[in-house]
Amino acid sequence: RPRQALLPNTDKSCLGIMGGGQLGRMFAHAAQAMGYKVAVLEPEAGCPAAQVAEHHVQADYDSPEGLKALLALTKHISTEFENVPADSMKELAYDGFVSPSGDCVSIAQDRLIEKRFFTRCSLRTGIFPTPHWGISRKEDVISAKDDLLPGILKTVRLGYDGKGQARVRNREELAAALVSMRGQPCVLEKMLPLAYEISVLVARGVDGQAVVYPIAENVHRDGILFTTLAPSPSVSADVAGAAQKAALTIIEELGYVGVLCIEFFVLTDGTLVVNEMAPRPHNSGHYTIDACVTSQFEQQVRALAQLPLGDVRLHSPAAMLNILGDVWFSGNSDTPREPAWDQILAIPGAHLHLYGKTEARRARKMGHITFVAPTMEQARAALHQACGILG
Ligand code: ADP
Ligand code: MG
Numbered sequence: 001r002p003r004q005a006l007l008p009n010t011d012k013s014c015l016g017i018m019g020g021g022q023l024g025r026m027f028a029h030a031a032q033a034m035g036y037k038v039a040v041l042e043p044e045a046g047c048p049a050a051q052v053a054e055h056h057v058q059a060d061y062d063s064p065e066g067l068k069a070l071l072a073l074t075k076h077i078s079t080e081f082e083n084v085p086a087d088s089m090k091e092l093a094y095d096g097f098v099s100p101s102g103d104c105v106s107i108a109q110d111r112l113i114e115k116r117f118f119t120r121c122s123l124r125t126g127i128f129p130t131p132h133w134g135i136s137r138k139e140d141v142i143s144a145k146d147d148l149l150p151g152i153l154k155t156v157r158l159g160y161d162g163k164g165q166a167r168v169r170n171r172e173e174l175a176a177a178l179v180s181m182r183g184q185p186c187v188l189e190k191m192l193p194l195a196y197e198i199s200v201l202v203a204r205g206v207d208g209q210a211v212v213y214p215i216a217e218n219v220h221r222d223g224i225l226f227t228t229l230a231p232s233p234s235v236s237a238d239v240a241g242a243a244q245k246a247a248l249t250i251i252e253e254l255g256y257v258g259v260l261c262i263e264f265f266v267l268t269d270g271t272l273v274v275n276e277m278a279p280r281p282h283n284s285g286h287y288t289i290d291a292c293v294t295s296q297f298e299q300q301v302r303a304l305a306q307l308p309l310g311d312v313r314l315h316s317p318a319a320m321l322n323i324l325g326d327v328w329f330s331g332n333s334d335t336p337r338e339p340a341w342d343q344i345l346a347i348p349g350a351h352l353h354l355y356g357k358t359e360a361r362r363a364r365k366m367g368h369i370t371f372v373a374p375t376m377e378q379a380r381a382a383l384h385q386a387c388g389i390l391g
Contacts, residue, residue, distance in 0.1 A: 003097070003206070005306040006076050008035030015304055016041070016070050016077035016096075017049065018061060018088065022355035022365065023281055023297075024049030024080035026289070030297035036305070039073040041066055048355045049080070062088050071095050078258060078304045082108060082278055083158055099206075099257040099304050100279045107254070108279045111156045111187050118274045121253050125246035127272050130192060130265070136185040141175045148190045153177045156185045161363075162223015167191070193268045196234045197275075199284040200247040203259045203299045206306050210251055211299075212244045213292065213312045218263075218284050224363060227383065228284045228320040230291060233376055235266070242272055250277070258303045259296050261285055283322065283365070290351040290370040291318035316349075316372040319379040321386055323367040328360035330391030336360045343389045347382050349373045 006013060013036045017024045020042025028038040028049055039055035040047075050056040055073050059066025062085045070077065075096040079089065086109065089102035107113050118129040133144045135153065153174060155164035164184070166177035178186060197220070201213040217232035218225055232240070247262050254260075261282030263275040285296040294302075294310025302309050328336035344350055354367035371382035 003306075006304075007307075008305070013037060014039055014055070014074040014076075015301065016074040017053075017080050018042075018070075018077065018084045019080040020044060020047030020049040020056075021080055022048045022357075022367075025052055025355060026286075026295075026297045026353075027078070027080060027281070027300055028052045030295060031301045034298070034301060036301065039070055041070045046358075048357060051356045061085050064091075067091055076304050076306075078280075078300060079105065080280055082160070082280065097304075097306070100260070101255075101257070104254050104256050105279050108277050109157060111154060111159070111276070112185075114276060115187070117253075118250070121246070121250050121274075124249045124253070125242075125274075127242065127246045127264075127274050129274050131190040133188045134185070135174070135178060135188050138175065138178070141171060141178060144171075144174070144188055148188050149174070150191045151188045152191060153181070153186050153188050155181055156187055161225075162220070165223065192265055192273060195266050195268045195270075196232075197263065197265055198232050198235060198243060199228075199261055199263045199282065200243050201259060201261050201282065201285045201288070201296055201312075202247040202251045203296075203303055203309055203312075204251045204256055205303050205309050206257050208252075209309060210248055211309050211312045212247055213285070213288060213296075214314045215240045215243060216284050216287065222363070224324065224365075225283045225322055227322070228287055228318075229376065229380065230287045230314060230318050230320075231376075236270075239266060239270065239272055246272075246274065250274075259285075259300045261296075283368075284320075286353070286368050287318040287320045287370050288312075289353070291316045291372050316374070317376040317379045319371045319373075319376070319383040321369045321371070321383050322365060323354075323369065323390070324362070325360035325364040325366050326362045327390045328366075329362065339390055344369060344386055347371065347385055349379065349382055350386070 016039045025048040038053040040049045040053040041057040057069045086102040086106035115129040150169045168174040204210040215232040216230040262277045265273040281296040289295040349372045351370045373379040
């Protein structure tokens with residue numbers, strides 16, 4: 001496995017990425033800006049990342065031929081999606097440098113293993129995961145403590161954007177929800193009184209050097225990220241420091257290399273709770289492209305190429321607005337209509353990012369807009385103005 005920096009701008013300077021979505025596309029943009037070529041492994045033709053990458057290995061994520069073809073193009077490989085088969089990452093690591101590792105990815109792919117890991121970290125961080133109970137059989141519904149209700153039943157694997165979740169008020173609803181999950185192993189989490197939600201991006205290099213970004217504050221709508229404000233207007237200096245320190249401890253305990261995003265809840269009594277982590281750049285970190293010295297994608301490129309990590313300083317308050325396919329159908333129209341980008345771009349500080357998805361569908365992430373401004377108030381005002389235009 002190469003244990004040496006892959007410098008840009010040579011005939012070998014190619015970085016690989018598992019997955020062809022928007023995160024892969026923005027990774028490719030960052031890599032290319034620095035003089036790398038990019039190879040994407042993704043079964044779908046014309047996907048957002050393949051539109052911009054130099055090489056597209058069109059294969060399933062677990063295809064031995066596909067993995068071999070990717071390794072023939074590059075020995076430095078990362079992933080842009082959480083549910084990449086951990087075994088594929090392990091397979092690639094026999095012959096290549098893989099970050100994050102298959103082991104790290106597999107912890108983040110299983111909510112129960114992830115919570116067990118967070119609980120172990122709590123010895124050092126003092127921050128616990130949500131109170132929970134593994135539920136995969138009818139018996140588990142009976143053995144769950146009363147204290148966990150009302151709660152949220154979540155599938156242990158493959159949940160994202162609020163999918164694979166059911167809110168339950170009592171044991172009866174819990175039993176019904178378990179049936180609706182069709183035998184998938186689940187975890188019941190106590191419903192917590194959230195004051196607000198934050199996420200912390202951290203990155204770590206092969207040499208163990210780690211950096212942590214400012215706290216971002218997230219608002220979700222229907223389980224999908226709606227807006228991110230950075231720096232978080234709600235967080236106190238104490239809570240911010242505790243979350244950043246915990247994030248650094250977690251990334252070290254994992255022995256993780258690359259960019260990691262950790263989501264926390266801040267409860268109404270001020271308690272910090274660790275929710276989940278994503279082993280990759282994250283939607284809530286998109287503000288870093290326009291508002292930080294080093295974006296989360298450039299950071300991933302640096303970690304993967306085994307180069308020094310970049311400055312994480314925020315040079316401007318930022319407000320990020322996710323653009324879902326719904327805005328193409330605003331006013332309840334059945335035929336999609338392109339939003340008024342000219343009006344959006346007339347707003348000072350607007351940075352428009354569209355992901356190259358041709359078909360707009362409801363709840364589909366089509367792009368995002370980051371508003372930077374001298375003050376958070378102005379950035380927020382710009383965001384509200386954009387919401388008015390998009391309808
Ligand atoms: P996903 O993988 O879909 O992002 P999350 O566990 O982050 O799943 O849940 C999505 C959202 O649901 C969270 O951002 C939060 O708003 C809400 N949520 C999740 N778990 C809880 C909980 N235990 N108590 C209160 N709200 C929760
Ligand atoms: Mg989440």
